[in-house]
Amino acid sequence: MSRNSTRAGRNVAEEERLVKQVSPKSEDFSRWYLEIIRKTEMADYAPMKGMMVIRPYGYGVWENIQRLLDRRLKAAGHANAYFPLFIPESFLQKEMAHVEGFAPEVAWVTQGGRDELEERLAVRPTSEAIVGSMFAKWIKSYRDLPVLINQWANIVRWEKVTRPFLRTTEFLWQEGHTAHATEEEARKETLDILGIYREFIETELAIPAVAGRKTDWDKFAGALQTYSLEALMSDGKALQMGTSHHLGQNFSKVFGIRFEDKNQALQHVWQTSWGVSTRLIGAVVMVHGDDSGLRLPPAVAPVQVVIVPISLGDWKTTVLPVARRVEGELLRAGIRVKLDDREEFTPGWKFSDWEMRGAPLRLEVGPRDVKERKAVAVRRDVRGKTSLPLDTLPETVNRLLGEIQVGLLEQARAFLADNTRFTDDYEEFKRLIESRRGFLIAPWCGARECEEKVKQETAAGIRVIPLEPESEPGELCLACGRKSESRAYFARAY
């Protein structure tokens, strides 16, 4: 094809192969994931075991996630603050269930400068303890409530098995911490946040998620209830996308967070906490990626549109100025655009490179296009080529980006629907989990032993119990045959 022009002495086919040396996703999903993360320069392994460096291309996705979620949290009344990285051991130990939940993963600071510390300091595995101690100082009266705080921060959990973005010793997240006068308000906040997360994940990341409650043995240490959003990755395994915890009065009782109510009676506040992390970037890679690489939803793509000038003839005086003008127009229209005018690479090489990096839309401008006042647009999601008039480019490009965003969500929704099945027959359950994975909705009696039996025999555990139990009367537990209490979503998971 004429657009794959050669540069002197280079073989285009060879160059394209270099870019495409990625293990096919269908052959080895895990290897594909690790290669994509590194080849697209989203992240790299740090010299320390279990840690990663988020490179600019990956951090660009995180910045978009931050901006789009932060806007939603603020609109719902939350304000950002920052709490210390170090937490005294005695603070963590005040809430025993909490400290037991984190004990194996906490990193400790025992020395400051040359001096041994009198009390060792935990590097925050989460901030409930330090936030609770401060809330006790700040909250005195019902007039001080509710307190709606969010923090963008880093977290350390000493993980044994790690994978970039999905599980690393240090990661970035936001953690919300709120205090309320009544249980009802705290419960509403917990579910409102779950709703905000779900809408955000669907709208901006183009990922549909199942919402529900965690089992009592799988909830956050110290919470009354944990709610979670679970999405299906394209290998059929589930990934927890975010959690929202109703903390009840567990922390307010240990940290003495009390307020005087309208009748001058002292009450303990009701609290919530909730978070999503850089793990969402891993989800975007695993849900939308294909054999050629990433497919980034336009809403979070660091580069939404790449312009590749076709280097034919005296392109620097004919094509390049037009490509620059197009870049300027798109920039002014608020589109994140990049003109790839690198001379050391052929257009064909750039096509494959940006395909691998998952830029949603590519615009090609060649000598003939310049004459006809057109550009060729290629969508990353469906790969179709269309010719677009230069005069109306910003509007057309904005419309196409919107279509790509919706298209990716529709594909992911179809995948979720195709891979979510109901069964109350344990033999069929085993067969489906082995052959196709996905979510299996099954009736369940509520007993922990039954989940454990299923997990041991199939490696699939309960991800969530739907918010409205959908059990039909007469349904029997998948594992024991007793009366079902509710249906549950089972899956193998990351």
Ligand SMILES: [Zn+2]
């Ligand atoms: Zn059972």
